[in-house]
Structures are given as C-alpha cells and as structure tokens.
Amino acid sequence: MxxxxxxxxxxxxxxxxxxxxxxxxxxxxxxxxxxxxxxxxxxxxxxxxxxxxxxxxxxxxxxxxxxxxxxxxxxxxxxxxxxxxxxxxxxxETRIDWCREVTHEYFMKGGLQKVLDKERESCNMKKPKKSCSFKNRNKCLF
Structure with a gap:
C-alpha cells in the first residue's frame, strides 16, 4: 500500500x-x-x-x-x-444554567430590543408613542 x-x-x-x-x-x-x-x-x-x-x-x-x-x-x-x-x-445544562443564559441574552445581548422591535412591528408603528393610556397598555407597548 x-x-x-x-x-x-x-x-x-x-x-x-x-x-x-x-x-x-x-x-x-x-x-x-x-x-x-x-x-x-x-x-x-x-x-x-x-x-x-x-x-x-x-x-x-x-x-x-x-x-x-x-x-x-x-x-x-x-x-x-x-x-x-x-x-x-x-x-x-441545568434549568438554572438555561435561566441564567436566557436572562443574560435578554438584558445584555439585545433580547429586550428584539422583543420591543417585534412588538412595534406587530403594532405597525415606526416610532414609539410619547404617551400611552393605561386603558390600552396591555394591547400594545407603543
């Protein structure tokens, strides 16, 4: 060979x-x-x-x-x-590890911004409202 x-x-x-x-x-x-x-x-x-x-x-x-x-x-x-x-x-990976990683992703790596962007998109709005009435606050964050 x-x-x-x-x-x-x-x-x-x-x-x-x-x-x-x-x-x-x-x-x-x-x-x-x-x-x-x-x-x-x-x-x-x-x-x-x-x-x-x-x-x-x-x-x-x-x-x-x-x-x-x-x-x-x-x-x-x-x-x-x-x-x-x-x-x-x-x-x-334990549940604690998973929770820590998800929390870190959410607060430190842009996860919160992704949620806010998705919410804004679902409300068909380009910019957040200056004020939000308490009555409608559960319908849309913006």
Missing amino acids: TDSESVSSGTNFLERRARERWLSETECHEEHLRLADYVKGVHADLRKKFKSSSGEGDLERIWIEHCGNKTVLSQYADAMHTLATEHWTKNQ
Whole structure:
C-alpha cells in the first residue's frame, strides 16, 4: 500500500465515522422527539378529557381510567425513563444554567430590543408613542 492509499483509506474511514456519528445523532434526536411526543400526547389526552368533563365525579373517573390503563402507563414510564437517562443527561445544562443564559441574552445581548422591535412591528408603528393610556397598555407597548 502506498502512502497516498494509506492516507486515502484513513480519510475514508474518518468520513465513514463522521457519517455514522451524524446518523447516530440524527437517530438519537428523532428518538428524543418521538418519546417527547408520546409523553406530550398522554398529557394532552388527559387535559382534553378533563376539559370536557362534567363534574368532580367525572374527573375522578377519568383519573382512575387513566391509572388503570397499564399499557399507556408502561409506555409512558419507559419513555420518561429513556428521556431522563439517555437524552436529557447528554446536555448537562441545568434549568438554572438555561435561566441564567436566557436572562443574560435578554438584558445584555439585545433580547429586550428584539422583543420591543417585534412588538412595534406587530403594532405597525415606526416610532414609539410619547404617551400611552393605561386603558390600552396591555394591547400594545407603543
């Protein structure tokens, strides 16, 4: 094997590994979305049933039926366990880290200005009003 063949096969190996890693990350992301959708679906189903309920006794019946559906609960528990142990732990960012970063972005990196610009755009105004009546203050910031 010549030097160029050796380098070429090494490059091909690295390209294959990168492609496999990308596929693996893509598949991992797709699994994360699938599991999260299942969990959200269970929550949405419960909310829908609760909203359409007719009274306190109906709420208790809905909850008892939900707790009795072992298939759904088992799949829900598996999905939550997999999300908690295999997906959420990969990103070590905590909620505190996230809050700190969002707050920093909002106040120090132009986030507030983006919100104000978006609000101004939604009100179809070029310049802020000099004064704003208290009565209309919740409708538009400008």
